[in-house]
Amino acid sequence: MLYRENGQFKTSYAADQQIFPIAQDRLAIGLLLLVAFVVMPMTGSEYLFRAVLIPFLILALAALGLNILVGYCGQISLGTGAFMAVGAYAAYNFLVRIDGMPLIVAMLLGGLTATVVGVLFGIPSLRIKGLYLAVATLAAQFFTDWAFLRVSWFTNNSTSGSVSVAGLNVFGVPIESPVAKYLFCLTVVCVFALAAKNLTRSATGRQWMAIRDMDVAAAVIGIRPVYAKLTAFAVSSFIVGVAGVLWAFVHLGAWEPAAFSIDRSFQLLFMVIIGGLGSIMGAFFGAAFIVVLPIILDQVPHWFGIPLSTATTSHLVHMIFGALIVFFLIAEPHGLAKLWSIGKQKMRLWPFPH
Amino acid sequence: MNRKTFALVAALAAFGAGTLSAPVAAQQDTEQFFPLLVYRTGAYAPNGTPWANGKQDYVKYVNATGGINGVKIAWEECETGYATDKGVECYERLKSKKPTVIDPQATGITFALTDKAPVDKIPLITLGYGLAASQDGGVFKWNFPLMGSYWTAADALIQHLGKKEGGLDKLKGKKIALVYHDSPFGKEPIPLLQKRAQMHGFELVLLPVTAPGVEQKATWLQVRQQRPDYTLLWGWGVMNSTALKEAVATGYPREKLLGVWWSGSEPDVKDVGANAKGYSALALNPHGTDSPLVKDILKKVHDAGNGAGPREEVGSVLYMRGLLIQMLAVEAVRTAQAKFGKGKVMTGEQVRWGLENLNVDEKRIGELGLAGLIRPIKTSCADHMGSTSVRIHSWDGTTWKMQPDWYEADKSVIDPLVKEAADKYATDKQLKRRDASDCAA
Numbered sequence: 010m011l012y013r014e015n016g017q018f019k020t021s022y023a024a025d026q027q028i029f030p031i032a033q034d035r036l037a038i039g040l041l042l043l044v045a046f047v048v049m050p051m052t053g054s055e056y057l058f059r060a061v062l063i064p065f066l067i068l069a070l071a072a073l074g075l076n077i078l079v080g081y082c083g084q085i086s087l088g089t090g091a092f093m094a095v096g097a098y099a100a101y102n103f104l105v106r107i108d109g110m111p112l113i114v115a116m117l118l119g120g121l122t123a124t125v126v127g128v129l130f131g132i133p134s135l136r137i138k139g140l141y142l143a144v145a146t147l148a149a150q151f152f153t154d155w156a157f158l159r160v161s162w163f164t165n166n167s168t169s170g171s172v173s174v175a176g177l178n179v180f181g182v183p184i185e186s187p188v189a190k191y192l193f194c195l196t197v198v199c200v201f202a203l204a205a206k207n208l209t210r211s212a213t214g215r216q217w218m219a220i221r222d223m224d225v226a227a228a229v230i231g232i233r234p235v236y237a238k239l240t241a242f243a244v245s246s247f248i249v250g251v252a253g254v255l256w257a258f259v260h261l262g263a264w265e266p267a268a269f270s271i272d273r274s275f276q277l278l279f280m281v282i283i284g285g286l287g288s289i290m291g292a293f294f295g296a297a298f299i300v301v302l303p304i305i306l307d308q309v310p311h312w313f314g315i316p317l318s319t320a321t322t323s324h325l326v327h328m329i330f331g332a333l334i335v336f337f338l339i340a341e342p343h344g345l346a347k348l349w350s351i352g353k354q355k356m357r358l359w360p361f362p363h
Numbered sequence: 364m365n366r367k368t369f370a371l372v373a374a375l376a377a378f379g380a381g382t383l384s385a386p387v388a389a390q391q392d393t394e395q396f397f398p399l400l401v402y403r404t405g406a407y408a409p410n411g412t413p414w415a416n417g418k419q420d421y422v423k424y425v426n427a428t429g430g431i432n433g434v435k436i437a438w439e440e441c442e443t444g445y446a447t448d449k450g451v452e453c454y455e456r457l458k459s460k461k462p463t464v465i466d467p468q469a470t471g472i473t474f475a476l477t478d479k480a481p482v483d484k485i486p487l488i489t490l491g492y493g494l495a496a497s498q499d500g501g502v503f504k505w506n507f508p509l510m511g512s513y514w515t516a517a518d519a520l521i522q523h524l525g526k527k528e529g530g531l532d533k534l535k536g537k538k539i540a541l542v543y544h545d546s547p548f549g550k551e552p553i554p555l556l557q558k559r560a561q562m563h564g565f566e567l568v569l570l571p572v573t574a575p576g577v578e579q580k581a582t583w584l585q586v587r588q589q590r591p592d593y594t595l596l597w598g599w600g601v602m603n604s605t606a607l608k609e610a611v612a613t614g615y616p617r618e619k620l621l622g623v624w625w626s627g628s629e630p631d632v633k634d635v636g637a638n639a640k641g642y643s644a645l646a647l648n649p650h651g652t653d654s655p656l657v658k659d660i661l662k663k664v665h666d667a668g669n670g671a672g673p674r675e676e677v678g679s680v681l682y683m684r685g686l687l688i689q690m691l692a693v694e695a696v697r698t699a700q701a702k703f704g705k706g707k708v709m710t711g712e713q714v715r716w717g718l719e720n721l722n723v724d725e726k727r728i729g730e731l732g733l734a735g736l737i738r739p740i741k742t743s744c745a746d747h748m749g750s751t752s753v754r755i756h757s758w759d760g761t762t763w764k765m766q767p768d769w770y771e772a773d774k775s776v777i778d779p780l781v782k783e784a785a786d787k788y789a790t791d792k793q794l795k796r797r798d799a800s801d802c803a804a
Contacts, residue, residue, distance in 0.1 A: 054457060054459070055455065055458070055459070056455045056456055057457070059451070059455045060451070060452040060455040060456060064448065064452075105791075154573075157570070158545050158546075158571070158573075159545075168550065168553060168554045168784070169474075169494070169547035169550050169551050170545075170546065170547050170550045171471075171474045171547040173474065173478060173791070173792075175478065175791065175792040175793060176792075176793050200733070260448070260451075261447065261448070261451070261475050262445070262475060262478045263474040263475050263477065263478060263481070264474075264475070265447075265471060265474070265546060265547050267447070267471060267546060268447060268448070268575065301409075302454060307442070310454075311439075318403070319403050319415075319440040319441070319442045320403035320404055320408075320412075320442070322442065323403065323404040323442040323444065324404060336580060
């Protein structure tokens, strides 16, 4: 009915290979971007930006980065929080130690530092796989936790070990108001999502997926495992590092290593698994599920005026949230993104089911 | 199955969109709104719960006794779980309801809110925690670390040790260890202790404990090797009881172990019981149920079936701290009302003025029903702390026994450090010190 491809003929390779080959999808994405960039800033409340959308966007970006490593290249990582922390602290040091350092440059340098560290911790992946690799990346997590707590140089000798940034601006435009912060995050996320999408459709992305699906076969047909794995680590760490910079600078403003603890790593891994491994959209679905759902659940009793104690509500949120995770993974092991694509498949035939 | 799944997803999505975009229910403009950031779940729940109940009971008590000059208090709790990002979410959620004042209940959340409070014009009360430098009202216009900070705490502890030894000069050559929660909270006292170490010539041994502090074997092995003459404990939650158990296992005399006021409550020693006998900690607030105030609360709140927590919790150390925090917040509203209009709802800005001009003298303490239990608190534009008086209480195996001596932080030691740290903060944040005209307003 509404979602038919009849009559949409492709007459060039470019048209056949575009990201959204179906006109309705292009329209939907266009509308979504319009809402995100234009309607939201005009209508959203401050709470919506600060407590919901900004964390959602930043963690979606981090999940995107992790998805490149876990979902596309099959290298399980439990050190995402660590690479976020490296990005955040590196950018912080570039910002405070170099006068006149622009925010964007500091952010990208933070990402690059995370890349270097990511590649370094990715080296073991050339020899070990699966669970063993996960443990190796766990080492990265504990190492950075330790380093940022104990090496005072990283925190600019802050006595309390907590650091903060102020006066952020891009080309002279201050990033202070919720709307400015939101638009800044949104822009960064859109740029990176587009780049990541295209990377995964490129030769590099196909190499990652070949390594993921069967590394021996991939090596036989001439894909270099070393190159493929390390590029996946590099790209993933870069994106995760940038997300770390945003989380620290834009969302928190003042932070300590606990902001990037092992819990953060697990949270991101769950996002990727629930959202859908090996899917760009999955990162967004996963982040929405993990960030937004607890916030909603938390407020349900309040909206309905059910007198529940704070502790009970909090426990209930955990229970329902856990139950939903289990439910969704049973209903669709490939995550929410897969559910979405099944839905689209059904829509193509609707209302005439086979 | 699939169809059901879709139905559920669609319902969730629609419901979520509805929830997040629904307008916040407007509260009545005749009530003073207090957002209560609490944690009743997570690793720190045993300590967070009495604190939260104390706050809530006092609010109910004020409402039961006619409000603040007739203005009733509205309140809403929000669970932070001690996590900074959750705390920020709570703050944002409750911000639209014109909050009076916020007590974040966590050093990490305080750090994150310190940047936001001036923009949103909401004062922060961080009684006995938060940023030590924030007692400098000239830079930290919106922060109120009432009654003490980690620097005043560390200072009082060293003075106490000096007294024990028969003079601060007797500390020369001694070895004092600091077993601390490896986070901003635990690191805060270090600069002051280092300064005191220089002054008196004792050796400071720093022993960090990774949060949350359930694993301290290595730390106490070092205590065993180094044999410090005294050990200061800077813990929170489960770290405290673990440290005490390790001290028992190590055979470190509990008489030589002194805690900060966050390491001196009932949950910290309950599991160790008689084995913790002799352990002392700072007592920022009185405890027990003998004071007229607590008796009145038991009568008007708990007997009316309105108590936030169990009756036996009333009067415990952290319950009383929560009570005191809420009490001082209400006193600030009273002070503000005296200037800006009795019986009116005060804005955050007006309450900030009230906090800056707080004057809880002996007479007022008597009226509040805490005669002889707390010292007068008087804040000013330059001093956002109001008082640094603190006592020590010791665990006798079953209860905390209050010691009679009061300690005050030594201004000559603290003030230069505060000024230096506040100036550094102002430079980092590109802030200017407030001028005198701003104080008068």
